[in-house]
Amino acid sequence: MSVTEQQPQPTDEPTIGRLVADASRDISSLVQAEIQLAKSELRVSAKAAGLGTGLLAASAFLGLLIIVLGSIAAAYFLTMTGLHPAWCFLIVTGFYLVLMLLLVFIGIRKLKKIKAPEKTIATAKEIPAALKGQTRPTR
The missing domain is CATH 1.20.5 (Single alpha-helices involved in coiled-coils or other helix-helix interfaces)
Structure with a gap:
């Protein structure tokens, strides 16, 4: 082979275009993975929030009943004064x-x-x- 017939040597260094494409692909994958993680965490949190909200609503209802019954009891205790x-x-x-x-x-x-x-x-x-x-x- 002569000097003019040399084959171009493949380089190991990527081009800027390839670097940009790789970076955008990696960022896209990272964003998608973060979204999936957030969805997973939110699903668990939503179940816990629903259960917690239900329990708080039940306790609020019972608290309301306690206030009503306590008010009736207080009024009847006042009747003991003769009113x-x-x-x-x-x-x-x-x-x-x-x-x-x-x-x-x-x-x-x-x-x-x-x-x-x-x-x-x-x-x-x-x-x-x-x-x-x-x-x-x-x-």
Whole structure:
């Protein structure tokens, strides 16, 4: 063989196009695997959440029954003071009315304290510039 008849030697170094294709394939596989993992974890969490919600609902119902029966018992205990049963039930109802008004007042005060997440909004506005490689000015 002469020098002009040399066969091109295969190189072990991949081309940039092949590297990009491999990288995008690997990223796609990674994303798909992460999605499958998230679905699997969410399935288990959803079953636990459903069971937990059912148990909490049952306990809330029983709690409501306890409040009703306790209220009736409290009213009948008040009858032992000699008051007419109607007045005793009205006193218990008044107690619940005052308790409800107190909870409404406290709840409204708490709701008025709600503010927007200002720091998060400010940093989120900086993300597009950071993705473009720009840095924010130091303050």
